[in-house]
Amino acid sequence: MDEELNDILSGLLQLCESDVADEELAQSLRDYHEADIADIYPLLSDRARKRLSAVLEPSVISDIFSYLDNAEEYIEKMEPEHAADIIESMDADDAVDLLDELNEDTRSEIIGLMDDEAVEDIKLINSYDDDQVGSRMTTNFIIVKADMTIKQAMKTMIDQAADNDNVSTIYVENECGEYCGAIVLRDLIVARKDAVLSDIIMTSYPSVDATESIEECIERLKDYGEDSIPVLGPKKEVLGVITSDDLVEAVDDRLGDDYAKLAGLTAEEDLEESLPRSIKKRIPWLIVLFFLGLGVSTVIGTFKNVIVSLPIIVSFQSLILDMAGNGGTQSLAVTIRVLSDEQVKGKRVLKLILKELRVGLVNGLILGTLSCIVAGVFVLITTAQTAAAAFMTSGCIGLALAVAMTMSSLFGTLIPVFFKKIKVDPAVASGPLITTINDLVAVVTYYGLAWLLLIRFAL
Numbered sequence: 001m002d003e004e005l006n007d008i009l010s011g012l013l014q015l016c017e018s019d020v021a022d023e024e025l026a027q028s029l030r031d032y033h034e035a036d037i038a039d040i041y042p043l044l045s046d047r048a049r050k051r052l053s054a055v056l057e058p059s060v061i062s063d064i065f066s067y068l069d070n071a072e073e074y075i076e077k078m079e080p081e082h083a084a085d086i087i088e089s090m091d092a093d094d095a096v097d098l099l100d101e102l103n104e105d106t107r108s109e110i111i112g113l114m115d116d117e118a119v120e121d122i123k124l125i126n127s128y129d130d131d132q133v134g135s136r137m138t139t140n141f142i143i144v145k146a147d148m149t150i151k152q153a154m155k156t157m158i159d160q161a162a163d164n165d166n167v168s169t170i171y172v173e174n175e176c177g178e179y180c181g182a183i184v185l186r187d188l189i190v191a192r193k194d195a196v197l198s199d200i201i202m203t204s205y206p207s208v209d210a211t212e213s214i215e216e217c218i219e220r221l222k223d224y225g226e227d228s229i230p231v232l233g234p235k236k237e238v239l240g241v242i243t244s245d246d247l248v249e250a251v252d253d254r255l256g257d258d259y260a261k262l263a264g265l266t267a268e269e270d271l272e273e274s275l276p277r278s279i280k281k282r283i284p285w286l287i288v289l290f291f292l293g294l295g296v297s298t299v300i301g302t303f304k305n306v307i308v309s310l311p312i313i314v315s316f317q318s319l320i321l322d323m324a325g326n327g328g329t330q331s332l333a334v335t336i337r338v339l340s341d342e343q344v345k346g347k348r349v350l351k352l353i354l355k356e357l358r359v360g361l362v363n364g365l366i367l368g369t370l371s372c373i374v375a376g377v378f379v380l381i382t383t384a385q386t387a388a389a390a391f392m393t394s395g396c397i398g399l400a401l402a403v404a405m406t407m408s409s410l411f412g413t414l415i416p417v418f419f420k421k422i423k424v425d426p427a428v429a430s431g432p433l434i435t436t437i438n439d440l441v442a443v444v445t446y447y448g449l450a451w452l453l454l455i456r457f458a459l
Contacts, residue, residue: 038067072101084113134210137240331412360409364402372398
């Protein structure tokens with residue numbers, strides 16, 4: 001399949017770079033999907049790109065650009081009038097994203113050349129915050145009146161389809177301009193001309209408010225599996241639609257943000273980002289973790305008498321800290337995934353906490369027993385201690401590991417649950433933060449048990 005795709009792209013590249021007549025080129029390109037043309041677009045020469053812009057309609061170029069990650073680079077090289085025609089043809093949400101990537105002067109010049117309707121759509125989408133549904137919607141939709149006949153609704157749909165290609169679902173408004181349901185295109189096509197439009201309207205078809213949080217509605221929207229869902233304004237009028245592609249993109253962005261937060265970043269980062277911006281995203285958490293790390297070092301310093309008396313236990317400090325951190329990070333990942341489901345509340349949260357506590361305890365006992373045996377043999381071979389003393393030391397190490405892993409699993413669950421309770425994104429309880437807190441717990445547990453069992457008890 002990959003070889004077949006490569007052959008298609010190779011043939012497409014040769015076609016675009018060839019000297020065939022413009023009409024023949026335009027006709028041949030109709031056989032290819034816009035995504036395939038976008039794949040080879042960065043590989044084209046400047047001459048070939050200019051030729052494509054000349055032989056293809058702006059609406060086709062806009063579809064190609066919607067698949068490009070760096071479309072702004074090519075827009076900036078075009079004549080402003082041509083660039084404006086292309087952006088006008090884009091879905092409003094794609095146009096907003098592209099314009100945001102342009103420098104301010106170029107953006108202002110292009111917007112000044114666009115028609116009033118396209119500019120109003122862009123202003124509408126920009127009026128919503130990035131975390132609101134309205135910022136993700138497109139104004140590419142078809143709407144009909146509830147009191148129309150089937151014939152009138154079909155004619156209206158055909159008239160609007162010239163400018164709006166999102167036709168699989170048609171939205172319906174009442175005489176007051178309020179949204180009152182939707183019609184599947186197939187039902188409209190097969191309906192008899194003398195049938196009543198209300199018979200095929202789905203009045204329970206879902207909708208979302210433009211000011212609604214994407215985070216809050218995303219799970220609900222995924223459950224419906226519809227191609228598009230209407231976005232309503234303050235008067236219940238249809239302002240736009242959010243498509244399945246928009247939902248996929250929103251989910252991808254959310255996962256990217258969560259991953260960034262788990263890595264201790266303030267926002268997602270990409271390869272093309274400048275050095276100052278990357279540093280700005282990373283340094284805040286690093287400063288916090290620096291001071292937390294100083295706290296761990298200070299705690300270790302308070303146990304200097306234990307270290308002087310039992311220098312061998314320092315060899316196993318990294319084992320205790322690393323395993324506690326690993327266990328806590330696992331619980332953190334599971335907890336954040338579970339908490340993303342809005343239905344997980346009350347008793348289910350308590351069940352999650354108890355489950356992770358049990359998992360941490362069992363894993364700790366298994367690894368603690370293993371470390372007791374391995375560390376005991378190691379101490380016996382590398383020191384002059386008796387077998388009893390060696391396995392007393394390794395027993396302390398094994399117990400400390402079991403307790404540290406149990407506590408780390410508990411903290412890895414409780415901290416994101418606490419953040420969720422106070423209405424803060426649980427992903428803020430990042431991996432580095434959990435690891436540092438678990439380091440603190442593990443150090444106190446390890447050296448505290450060593451002092452209690454190997455020094456004070458021995459005395």
